[in-house]
Amino acid sequence: MKIFADSGSDLSKSFFDKEDVHLFPLRVLVRGVEYDDIIGISTDQVYAAISEGEQPKTSQVSLEVFLNTFEQLAKSGEEGIYLAFSSELSGTCQTAILAKNQVLENYPNLKLAIIDTKCASFGLGLVVKEAVRLNKLGIGFEEAVDQLKAMANSMEHLFTVGDLNYLAKGGRVSKSSAFMGGLLNIKPILNMEDGKLIPLEKTRGFKKATQRMIALMKDRGGDFTNKVVGISHSNDEELMHEVKAAIQDALQPKAIETTTIGAVIGAHVGRGTIAIFFTNNK
Numbered sequence: 001m002k003i004f005a006d007s008g009s010d011l012s013k014s015f016f017d018k019e020d021v022h023l024f025p026l027r028v029l030v031r032g033v034e035y036d037d038i039i040g041i042s043t044d045q046v047y048a049a050i051s052e053g054e055q056p057k058t059s060q061v062s063l064e065v066f067l068n069t070f071e072q073l074a075k076s077g078e079e080g081i082y083l084a085f086s087s088e089l090s091g092t093c094q095t096a097i098l099a100k101n102q103v104l105e106n107y108p109n110l111k112l113a114i115i116d117t118k119c120a121s122f123g124l125g126l127v128v129k130e131a132v133r134l135n136k137l138g139i140g141f142e143e144a145v146d147q148l149k150a151m152a153n154s155m156e157h158l159f160t161v162g163d164l165n166y167l168a169k170g171g172r173v174s175k176s177s178a179f180m181g182g183l184l185n186i187k188p189i190l191n192m193e194d195g196k197l198i199p200l201e202k203t204r205g206f207k208k209a210t211q212r213m214i215a216l217m218k219d220r221g222g223d224f225t226n227k228v229v230g231i232s233h234s235n236d237e238e239l240m241h242e243v244k245a246a247i248q249d250a251l252q253p254k255a256i257e258t259t260t261i262g263a264v265i266g267a268h269v270g271r272g273t274i275a276i277f278f279t280n281n282k
Contacts, residue, residue: 008085066099074107088195118195159275
């Protein structure tokens with residue numbers, strides 16, 4: 001069974017290579033040049049551009065890329081599962097569905113599940129990692145699809161940002177709110193609801209934001225001793241380690257895995273962002 005994922009998962013290139021997961025890179029425009037995310041430009045390069053005042057732009061995977069890849073899958077006779085970045089944040093999933101339907105016209109035996117995970121960043125990444133695990137165990141196609149849909153539906157996303165101006169540029173908060181928030185050191189807590197980015201609460205200062213996110217984790221996730229927690233950060237290792245230690249102390253999860261927020265999401269949230277992912281009580 002072939003596993004497909006896009007760069008909205010914030011998994012490293014080495015992961016895709018090592019685990020033989022097919023990468024669909026979204027595209028990133030920096031300083032007038034368009035790159036394939038992860039393959040053509042690194043997260044360090046993207047954040048360096050952001051630090052210099054650039055505002056990278058991102059765009060979805062092209063129809064042609066999906067058509068070529070799904071046609072190859074059909075010809076191989078393999079089954080495939082594509083775990084897609086939330087359709088509420090990118091048109092990539094809908095384009096993949098369109099490509100699948102076109103390929104089915106010539107290859108009616110194509111067996112491909114496209115799952116709109118409604119997840120982003122390492123929330124999606126954890127679902128992709130679970131797909132790899134199920135595949136190694138030899139779990140059948142239908143059962144794997146069911147389990148991955150259930151995991152995606154139960155994935156929680158909690159995050160706070162370092163600079164409200166990036167959310168203002170994306171229309172998530174007003175420019176006046178961003179200005180006042182900066183003056184008052186406001187750290188908003190946001191989450192994902194049905195694949196959409198939703199402001200949840202406001203706190204004063206990063207420490208209080210972290211404490212509140214951990215309280216929300218306890219409320220939504222329950223017992224963490226058998227759960228993996230994911231943390232993604234926008235190129236700030238020190239901040240990530242601080243949050244990791246706080247989660248470890250408060251919840252003692254089975255494991256904590258970390259990654260860097262990639263270009264697709266980093267372009268919209270900027271530096272100083274911390275996101276936490278875990279499965280809820282469902």
